[in-house]
Amino acid sequence: MKKRQLGNTKIKISEVGLGTWQMSGDVWGKKTEAEYCQAIEVAIEAGIDYFDTALEYGNGYCEQLVGKVLQGYPSVVISSKIPPQCDEWSAKPQGNIDDYFSPAWISKCCETTLKNLRRECIDILFLHTWNVAWGERTEWYEAMVKLKEQGKIRAIGVSVGDRRASEANSHIEAGRIDVVMAVYNVLEQEPEYTLFPMAKKHQVGIIARCPFSSGALVSNWTSSQKFPEGDWRGLWTPDDWVAKQIEMVDHIKPIVKNTNLSMSAIGLKYILNNQTVTSVIPGSSSPEHIRNNASVTALPNLSEDILGQLQQLWLDGKVHGAYNGGA
Secondary structure, eight states: OOEEEOTTSSOEEESBOEEOGGGSSSBTBOOOHHHHHHHHHHHHHTTOOEEEOOTTGGGGHHHHHHHHHHTTOTTSEEEEEEOOTTOOSSOOTTOOGGGTOOHHHHHHHHHHHHHHHTOSOEEEEEESOOOGGGTTOOHHHHHHHHHHHTTSEEEEEEEOOTTOTTTTHHHHHTTOOSEEEEEOSSSOOTHHHHTHHHHHHTTOEEEEEOTTGGGTTTSOOOTTOOOOTTOGGGTSSOTTHHHHHHHHHHHHHHHHHTSSSOHHHHHHHHHHTSTTOOEEOOBOOOHHHHHHHHHGGGSOOOOHHHHHHHHHHHHTTSOOOOOOSOO
């Protein structure tokens, strides 16, 4: 497994990590805890040493699960995320950051996450959503710096909203952010233009989430697609969400057909081809999928021709991103 430097921090992580939202036991359907534990163990065996979770996932369940399995692996890097205190995930322009991420709330959530993860220090702590209107506010940052000084976190992160990759750029430019998490995949290429140049200039790490566009790239969906009971993709999405995803993926398929790679491999290699990206975190609770995703790191980079064809789809508006369950 290849590793990459996380911006200007001293942290190095596997270029393929593991997202754990699918292990929350609620909005992705439910498996047994033994199955979730096995999936994390398989990831470690496959060379993955970066795991992302969040206090919101299963109301702390995911953090506790990750902490339980990884307590014997102190060198593994873990990131987690602080939810908005007001439980409003898509902040309106007039939204006051004090209602979302007050210093007291940040401190309280950090302590809860440390307990859940069974650790004395969180490697990367993200705010789980953001609002471009908060560009002039720094109290959240001062609270995070205090946690750093106390040895409770190593890196400060912001997870930007779906289709809003540039919303924290003012804080990147001010040097307040170590790492940004953003939706980035073959269908959602906007960060290449709105986020990555700024991140590269200021040596900020990038974690790419939703590499398969919530499963659309790799699942052969149909117009009559049905999701398991409780699955967020059947509850939170607009009526035309599946149809639009299928339409975009249909533009990708002929390009993939001309390679000897799977759709998942193309999806991950497209992301990793961009050296501004530190790690990509496909979410899965399937040992087979986790092994396959980890193995992509050994594959050669995509050819310039394939990359160019995929990028042209974005420039022509044939792929344009989609809602991925975030803010």
